[in-house]
Amino acid sequence: MNVIEVSGLTYRYGQFVAVAGVDFTVGEGEIFALLGTNGAGKTTTLEVVEGFRRPATGQVRVFGLDPFADRTALSARTGVMSQQTGLIGELTVAETLALWRGLTSRRDSIPELLSTVDLAGRSDVAVEKLSGGERRRLDFALAIWGQPPLVVLDEPTTGLDPESRQQLWRIVERLKDSGTSVLLTTHYLEEAQALADHVAIMHGGSVQLAGTLSEVLSEQPARITATLPPGVVPPRLYGDLVLDGRALTVQTRTLQADLYELLRWADQAGVALMDLNASQASLQEIFLAIGKE
Numbered sequence: 001m002n003v004i005e006v007s008g009l010t011y012r013y014g015q016f017v018a019v020a021g022v023d024f025t026v027g028e029g030e031i032f033a034l035l036g037t038n039g040a041g042k043t044t045t046l047e048v049v050e051g052f053r054r055p056a057t058g059q060v061r062v063f064g065l066d067p068f069a070d071r072t073a074l075s076a077r078t079g080v081m082s083q084q085t086g087l088i089g090e091l092t093v094a095e096t097l098a099l100w101r102g103l104t105s106r107r108d109s110i111p112e113l114l115s116t117v118d119l120a121g122r123s124d125v126a127v128e129k130l131s132g133g134e135r136r137r138l139d140f141a142l143a144i145w146g147q148p149p150l151v152v153l154d155e156p157t158t159g160l161d162p163e164s165r166q167q168l169w170r171i172v173e174r175l176k177d178s179g180t181s182v183l184l185t186t187h188y189l190e191e192a193q194a195l196a197d198h199v200a201i202m203h204g205g206s207v208q209l210a211g212t213l214s215e216v217l218s219e220q221p222a223r224i225t226a227t228l229p230p231g232v233v234p235p236r237l238y239g240d241l242v243l244d245g246r247a248l249t250v251q252t253r254t255l256q257a258d259l260y261e262l263l264r265w266a267d268q269a270g271v272a273l274m275d276l277n278a279s280q281a282s283l284q285e286i287f288l289a290i291g292k293e
Ligand SMILES: Nc1ncnc2c1ncn2[C@@H]1O[C@H](COP(=O)(O)OP(=O)(O)OP(=O)(O)O)[C@@H](O)[C@H]1O
Pocket: 013, 016, 018, 036, 037, 038, 039, 040, 041, 042, 043, 044, 045
């Protein structure tokens, strides 16, 4: 069953079309990453899904409900982490969570959650005295409070150090393993590549490319690189083979077959291929190609 269904979503700020006909679905227990250039319309899309904005046209359903009309009903089942923190500076971390406990129908243990987000030692510290990364982790704790079946995270790892980012990824993966669906935006493409089952890349208000991670990655050719011994010329087997001095590069959509041919030739010719590397295109290359269009 799909937890989120978005079809033909359009959103305007006055005359400006920020989201122009976006379609996507997020299944149960799936991590879906919405990626895109600055101003692509990701936050606006998330805010429509969260029920804070009413679409100009199109249909959005979350657990089969209209998020704008049924926001109260959905808030019990949806944890949200926005880009801007809505925390009260004077309250301590523990008081913030206690306040939250009174506002939501979901149940959780404050000490356990603080330990999950690595804030156990900071529970008596006022929010205004937390570092930026600690505040983000507190925001994240509120979003996952009581383990809702859907969590929506807008750039959750911006401002976190690499260790905290990886820790947050592990928590997101654990949530997924227990059946929670996660819709997130991120500017860290390696994060999407590590976490997401499905990705959609937005640009100028539209989704330019979407699919499973492997479908999206297969949009760009894979690459084989190696350094050849001096004076060795490879066979002209490949359409996209480039030899720059001793540096060999092959762009290919048939990575396995081309790699096999190259290795077979090297073996038969007794050629040692140095620095041999074969890899799929990265999300970053695909992202940059879309941004240039
Ligand atoms: N309140 C607003 N009023 C007018 N225009 C807005 C408003 N909020 C956003 N926009 C515009 O709508 C477009 C989409 O903004 P949005 O914040 O959804 O993009 P984004 O993909 O989340 O960007 P970023 O990656 O920079 O956070 C941008 O051009 C932005 O300037």
